[in-house]
Every structure is written in C-alpha cells, then in structure tokens.
Amino acid sequence: MINILFGKSMNYPVPCDGVRGEMLYLENLVFKNGIPFIFHRLMSKKHNSSIIDIYEIVSCDGKIWDLLYLDMYNEYRTEFVPYGYREAVRAEELNRFILGLNNPHIPQLKVDQNVGSNLRYKDFPLGVLIENNELFHEDERAVIFFNFKRPKAHLDKLAAIGDKLNR
Numbered sequence: 001m002i003n004i005l006f007g008k009s010m011n012y013p014v015p016c017d018g019v020r021g022e023m024l025y026l027e028n029l030v031f032k033n034g035i036p037f038i039f040h041r042l043m044s045k046k047h048n049s050s051i052i053d054i055y056e057i058v059s060c061d062g063k064i065w066d067l068l069y070l071d072m073y074n075e076y077r078t079e080f081v082p083y084g085y086r087e088a089v090r091a092e093e094l095n096r097f098i099l100g101l102n103n104p105h106i107p108q109l110k111v112d113q114n115v116g117s118n119l120r121y122k123d124f125p126l127g128v129l130i131e132n133n134e135l136f137h138e139d140e141r142a143v144i145f146f147n148f149k150r151p152k153a154h155l156d157k158l159a160a161i162g163d164k165l166n167r
Contacts, residue, residue: 004083006080006082006083007068007069007070007081007082007083007085008067008068008069008082008083009069010045010047010052010069011047012069013047013050013052013069013070013071013074014068014069014070014071014078014080014082015071015074015075015076015077015078016070016071016072016074016077017072017074017075017076017077018072019072019118021072021077022053022055022070022072022118023116023118025070025077026039026055026068026070026114026116027088027114027116028087028088029081029082029085029086029087029088029114030085030086030087030088030114031059031064031084031085031086032084032085032086034086035059035060035061035064036059036060036088036114036115037057037058037059037060037064037114037116038057038058038060038114038115038116038124038125038128038129039055039056039057039058039068039114039115039116039117039128040055040056040116040117040118040119040120040121040124040125040127040128041053041054041055041117041118041119041120042054042055042056042067042120042158042161042163043120043161043162043163045161045162050071050073050074051071051072051073052069052070052071053069053070053071053072053118054067054068054069054070054161055067055068055069055070055116056124056158058124058125058148062148062149064084065150065151065154066084066154067157067158067161068082088114115128115129116128117131125148
C-alpha cells in the first residue's frame with residue numbers, strides 16, 4: 001500500500017542518511033510527468049527525536065510547487081518516492097525540458113536535470129539557478145520572473161510550517 005503522506009509531512013519524512021544522501025535523493029527524482037525541478041532547503045525543524053529538513057520544490061515550468069520533508073539523520077536510505085514523483089530514468093538526462101518552446105514570445109530556458117541546494121535562497125528559484133550557473137543571459141532571468149510565482153495554496157503551506165520569509 002502506498003502511503004501518500006510519505007515525504008509530505010513531518011511524521012513521514014524521507015530517510016536519507018546525511019546531507020549528501022539528501023542531495024542524491026532529490027537529484028534522482030522527477031515529477032510523475034517527467035519534468036525536472038528546482039529545489040532548496042527552506043528550513044530545518046525539530047520533530048520528536050530528530051531534525052527534519054523541509055525542501056521547497058518547483059517544477060521547471062513553474063506550475064507545480066511542493067514541500068518535501070527529509071530526515072538526514074536517519075541512517076537508512078529508501079527506494080520509495082513521494083506521491084506525485086518518480087525516479088528519474090537515466091535516459092531522460094539526455095532530454096531537455098524547454099520552457100517556452102510552444103510560445104515564440106517567451107524566451108527559452110533549458111534545464112538538463114534537477115538543480116538545487118541544501119542552502120536557503122530568499123530569491124528562490126532564481127538564486128539557485130544563478131548559483132549553479134544555469135542562467136547566463138538576461139532573457140533567461142526574465143523567464144524565471146515571468147513563470148515562477150508561488151501560488152496562494154503554496155504560500156498557505158509555507159505559513160503553516162512557520163516560514164516568515166516568503167509571506
């Protein structure tokens with residue numbers, strides 16, 4: 001039976017075995033539809049006897065926003081994936097997700113794979129992309145400003161976990 005709360009709440013975090021384990025886990029996921037995502041560690045919170053890292057995730061087309069809960073202090077690594085995600089297939093790394101492909105008036109942003117950080121970025125996702133040298137031109141930065149607005153439902157989730165920076 002699939003637990004739809006796995007990775008989606010403090011009570012069911014993804015066990016990752018260290019910071020590198022968190023990065024490897026996130027780098028090897030894609031959304032169920034195959035679209036890669038951008039991520040950063042939003043915050044860490046004490047929960048029971050552990051500290052849970054909360055990652056903010058956004059699809060590369062800016063349409064899907066989510067939070068994932070990871071436990072880097074758990075020495076176990078899982079093969080399970082949260083609901084709405086799937087494991088990335090290596091062949092997909094050759095494909096490029098191109099934002100704006102169907103609209104010639106929107107500059108294109110090419111993303112080969114997930115891009116992220118275990119640091120928090122106030123200007124997420126733009127800061128993550130700049131830091132990882134994914135954005136080279138001003139027109140690519142314009143894509144981010146045009147397409148990446150946190151929806152109200154996501155802002156409500158951030159408020160519920162006590163995030164004050166993004167309200």
